[in-house]
Amino acid sequence: MIYGNVEGVKNAFLSELELIYDMRVPKYSLVTEEILNVMMRFTKILEKEVSVGIDRKGNIISVAIGDSTSVEIPLIDIKERKLSGVRIIHTHPNGNPKLSALDISALLKLKLDAILAVGVEEGVLTKINIGFCNVKDYTLDFEEIKNLSLAEVDKMEFLEKVKEIENSIIDNDVVEDDKEKAIIVGTDTYESMQELAELAKACDVAVLESVFQNRPKIDPAYYIGKGKVEEIGHLVQTERANVVIFDDELSGSQVRNLESALGVKVIDRTTLILEIFATRAKTKEARLQVELAQLKYRSSRLIGLGTILSRTGGGIGTRGPGEKKLEVDRRKIKETIYDLSEELKKMKKTREIQREKRNKNSVPQIALVGYTNAGKSTLRNKLCDVASLKDVTKKEKVFEANMLFATLDTTTRAINLLDNRLAALTDTVGFVRKLPHELVEAFKSTLEEVCGADVLCHVVDGSSEDVRGQIEAVEEVLAELGVRDKPTILVINKMDLCSEETLEKLKEDNLNYEIVEISAREEINLDVLLNKVAEFLPNRLTKVQMLIPYTEQNQVAYLHRNANVINEYYEEEGTLLEVEVDEEVYNKLREFIKE
Numbered sequence: 001m002i003y004g005n006v007e008g009v010k011n012a013f014l015s016e017l018e019l020i021y022d023m024r025v026p027k028y029s030l031v032t033e034e035i036l037n038v039m040m041r042f043t044k045i046l047e048k049e050v051s052v053g054i055d056r057k058g059n060i061i062s063v064a065i066g067d068s069t070s071v072e073i074p075l076i077d078i079k080e081r082k083l084s085g086v087r088i089i090h091t092h093p094n095g096n097p098k099l100s101a102l103d104i105s106a107l108l109k110l111k112l113d114a115i116l117a118v119g120v121e122e123g124v125l126t127k128i129n130i131g132f133c134n135v136k137d138y139t140l141d142f143e144e145i146k147n148l149s150l151a152e153v154d155k156m157e158f159l160e161k162v163k164e165i166e167n168s169i170i171d172n173d174v175v176e177d178d179k180e181k182a183i184i185v186g187t188d189t190y191e192s193m194q195e196l197a198e199l200a201k202a203c204d205v206a207v208l209e210s211v212f213q214n215r216p217k218i219d220p221a222y223y224i225g226k227g228k229v230e231e232i233g234h235l236v237q238t239e240r241a242n243v244v245i246f247d248d249e250l251s252g253s254q255v256r257n258l259e260s261a262l263g264v265k266v267i268d269r270t271t272l273i274l275e276i277f278a279t280r281a282k283t284k285e286a287r288l289q290v291e292l293a294q295l296k297y298r299s300s301r302l303i304g305l306g307t308i309l310s311r312t313g314g315g316i317g318t319r320g321p322g323e324k325k326l327e328v329d330r331r332k333i334k335e336t337i338y339d340l341s342e343e344l345k346k347m348k349k350t351r352e353i354q355r356e357k358r359n360k361n362s363v364p365q366i367a368l369v370g371y372t373n374a375g376k377s378t379l380r381n382k383l384c385d386v387a388s389l390k391d392v393t394k395k396e397k398v399f400e401a402n403m404l405f406a407t408l409d410t411t412t413r414a415i416n417l418l419d420n421r422l423a424a425l426t427d428t429v430g431f432v433r434k435l436p437h438e439l440v441e442a443f444k445s446t447l448e449e450v451c452g453a454d455v456l457c458h459v460v461d462g463s464s465e466d467v468r469g470q471i472e473a474v475e476e477v478l479a480e481l482g483v484r485d486k487p488t489i490l491v492i493n494k495m496d497l498c499s500e501e502t503l504e505k506l507k508e509d510n511l512n513y514e515i516v517e518i519s520a521r522e523e524i525n526l527d528v529l530l531n532k533v534a535e536f537l538p539n540r541l542t543k544v545q546m547l548i549p550y551t552e553q554n555q556v557a558y559l560h561r562n563a564n565v566i567n568e569y570y571e572e573e574g575t576l577l578e579v580e581v582d583e584e585v586y587n588k589l590r591e592f593i594k595e
């Protein structure tokens with residue numbers, strides 16, 4: 001069987017190529033002239049690369065049309081402390097034997113014994129380059145032996161060399177360096193690039209370099225200019241990056257072209273955002289939503305993740321729905337999308353019912369909204385601490401970190417306002433610019449909490465260089481949700497990092513808002529915020545007098561927890577309390593109310 005790109009190749013040619021399988025290579029040789037001659041002939045006829053995989057016994061294990069990655073060989077784990085036992089011989093139809101980026105990454109990822117690139121011009125051999133793995137700084141590296149003649153290749157003590165490499169893998173205790181190291185590429189704005197770097201960080205990917213190209217026109221094949229691609233390819237090699245992340249959406253074919261030019265995995269901003277959502281999704285509903293979004297995004301392009309790159313497994317862009325799921329045909333994907341949507345619809349209904357219940361209980365709703373990293377989760381935690389319901393609350397810390405999207409699921413907790421009213425405080429997912437529209441759709445339902453809120457606290461990071469842009473981005477989403485006319489407090493957070501000037505300027509620029517400046521982390525002005533929120537909430541408290549007999553003292557304690565006790569007197573018949581109560585408490589203790 002001939003692997004790789006065989007479409008449109010005449011059957012007669014394929015049968016002739018099949019004959020290579022019957023050829024043998026003597027144990028101590030790299031390759032034979034006989035095999036090379038067939039390869040070179042077809043390289044000329046097809047004007048394509050021809051690859052042959054040979055094992056250490058000299059058996060031909062695969063013949064393929066296409067680059068070095070079309071050869072099918074099993075993946076070897078470095079923990080086994082050996083190489084794959086396979087060498088790949090392939091032709092370069094342009095006559096240049098230089099190993100390409102893809103050749104080198106195939107060598108290292110597949111742990112080949114060797115990779116030979118045979119330059120072919122007009123069907124004639126020019127020179128041969130050989131790549132071997134070697135060990136440098138306890139990690140797997142490569143060396144390239146250049147411009148050899150066939151006679152020189154013949155003379156090479158190839159098996160000795162391979163043994164040497166395997167010994168040095170054992171001696172140096174080589175570990176697989178599977179950390180993802182990225183070069184980020186953008187054409188939009190500096191802010192957007194900075195955010196992309198943050199997003200990568202949130203995904204545990206180190207950003208080694210960032211490349212910016214100011215380009216009015218998008219290149220249909222590579223997105224960026226050809227020269228830039230080369231520059232990045234060079235950086236990939238020198239910095240030893242293993243993924244390149246683009247700031248904008250790429251088409252499936254751009255991803256494929258870039259991967260083959262750069263020799264490493266290429267992903268775009270949307271894939272990265274989806275990835276973050278996938279790793280952070282905590283509830284079943286959130287996970288379903290992300291999975292749905294990922295399926296939709298990938299099915300619309302069925303991104304290649306070049307053959308070898310996807311087989312090396314792990315890392316960004318490969319989690320979530322899982323490769324297996326993506327390999328199934330489009331019809332299956334459509335069915336899955338349908339099922340997921342149905343399941344989500346059901347969940348949405350359940351949540352609506354829950355929300356209705358809560359509304360009936362007439363607990364006022366406060367929602368924290370804002371740009372990602374503004375400090376919403378920190379604020380929610382602090383408010384839960386400061387305004388805790390004493391023994392009534394089960395405090396549940398929100399996952400908070402200096403990372404984007406620390407929160408994926410809206411999480412609601414009860415807090416006690418300073419006037420002793422109970423309120424529900426909801427933390428929401430942070431917004432980002434260029435949120436893929438697949439996600440806007442998917443996450444609208446989690447943001448629906450916002451629609452039910454009585455007051456919105458729009459939290460902004462006052463210390464950010466792009467406060468204005470972030471405020472606008474959030475306002476846009478709020479408008480889309482149809483909640484711009486809700487009472488909104490602009491909460492300027494991180495005032496500990498802001499200068500007086502910045503704060504003044506911010507306030508001047510946002511005269512249309514009620515503003516409270518705070519520091520969530522340093523707990524500055526949290527009481528001011530709580531009071532402002534109380535002011536904004538519809539007043540649902542009623543002032544009453546209650547006389548509680550001394551035999552029912554637990555009700556006094558209950559009132560202290562759940563109502564606003566203004567005065568307390570000890571009378572003969574019991575405790576007389578002047579309290580502000582909400583509907584629930586009113587109904588529960590109605591019998592004690594003194595007219």
Ligand SMILES: Nc1nc2c(ncn2[C@@H]2O[C@H](COP(=O)(O)OP(=O)(O)OP(=O)(O)O)[C@@H](O)[C@H]2O)c(=O)[nH]1
Nearest residue numbers: 373374375376377378402405406407430519520521
């Ligand atoms: N200096 C300072 N840092 C703060 C303050 N509030 C929050 N932070 C930090 O800002 C970072 C982000 O805070 P989070 O609470 O996770 O932000 P978030 O708005 O919930 O972010 P997403 O969930 O991604 O939308 C964390 O490192 C916090 O410690 C503050 O008042 N001052």
Ligand SMILES: [Mg+2]
Nearest residue numbers: 376377406407
């Ligand atoms: Mg958060």
